[in-house]
Amino acid sequence: MAAMNRKDLGEFLAKQGILVAFAVFMIAFTMANQKFISIDNVFSVVRSSAILGIMAVGVTFVVISGNLDLSVGSMMSFSTIVVLDLHDKVGPALAIPLMFLMTLCLGAFIGFLVGYLRLNSLIVTLGMLSAIHGLTLTYSGGQNMDIADKEGTWFSVFGQGTALGIPVPILMFLAVAAFLGLVLARTPFGRKVYAVGGNGTAATFSGIRRARTVFTCYLISSGCVATAGLIQASRSLGSQNTVGQGLELEVLAAVILGGASLLGGSGTIFKTVIGVLILGFIQNGLLLMGLQFYVQFVVTWIIIILAVWLDIAAKRGKLWSSIA
Template structure:
């Protein structure tokens, strides 16, 4: 105090400088700017990254994880997580090929959607209605589905006997208007599910539950049913991804989906969806999927080992969660 005037404490002075600017960027965009800068550096070293053929190939490959990520966005925004989608991809793709060989392409399509929907509903019931911890529940489901796949397959691979005589090939190998069908499926689902998430009452319920589940329940939202439906969407999108990968390879292995759950979660949170729920966009998820796919492709073009992708995935998850915590601290201080 000087001459009766109380000076404001230094702690309450607005912070400026590089640190404050960094926190502001993290609060608004997460780690996306850093990712884009690194990707730009890789493109500068390996111009073939932005070659037209390479871009088409990367988009085609990323459509599998991309379709899964669209459904995972609903689950994460609701404040939950689903670690079983990789094992579900393995089971659904294997059953799809097996049913195709026994009963044809139409039956294979229905089998894939049926398995994905059933597993999604079971996860939704366990997490939404029984209130089990989603991390533990879906981790257990991941183990169960992988075990079922191994028993069902006997550890052997399976392939379509006559790949050139079936319309099933359209999902993974087809083209429409000169564009790969997998990319078109990814884009169409992104638009449809984006409308569902951002322009319907159901989408608003998902955001409300992820933001504050207690308040959402007191406002009349059936939180159990909404969470269960989020898991159902996640299961169905994984089924579509299984159709794409099974059709592209015209076969399946017992471990086809191994590791996909981490790529999917990384892409979703890279796109700005909160790991704690309550915020996110479908457009952000699409951007996250594409950026992560190009990053992985760029590492391969640089001649770096494939397993570095796992390190990048770890870095994305840790950095995104750290950025979110930094943003939350900034809001609290303000």
């Protein structure tokens, strides 16, 4: 009985351990500072997590399909710089769709390489991380971007506006998550994504067009990146050309924390949102405890390692391998 209980506990911790850890963090942070669970702080955390969350929702499709996307950080920098630059040249009404089109083209190119040419997604997106960063610097001439007339533009509504007392970035995050959550869970395309990620060969023999499915997943990911770039640009009406640098690791951490497997075939949008909030609240709690912001990088690294360990443990049904 004791052995069975230990086995059950091991399986539970392997599958739900990160939620237990999150609960412990939440209790500890609340005890350290009562402001942690205040309404204002909760809204602040969710609002600041909206950009990361929208990007993570898109990457969830890619990961479930059995691939990776490490280009989202540099792609977000690109979309932010482009929309800010075009804002003053052609106006926000044209700048936004043009930015989306350009960002989707980048996603389509990656999707073509990974989906149709069957190139390794890690290598392709790692290379595109550098390539898109170089493209951003070339486009901007190495300069940061600012909107000239910050007081007379409606463009700020996406990052600074509110509706019904709720910040617009939160509403956009929830809308994107809800819509794509339904697409993934309730549509034939969503089932194809799971099938391709679970067993690509079997999916192909079942009549599923694997290449088209993977291509579409990267399009969805790039569309989410463009949305995140829009919010980032609108938030401050200006940006450095490296604003998205390093976000790809946080995005991947949030997706894996939410239960999506690096091996593909499993994960949900709802759990990805939970993973995003876990990162957001932990980082906020560290700041409220008086720790410096750079401590977040160490904690994020620890969380990534923990998430990968739990993912592998969940697959084999126990936390520790019996093979040394």
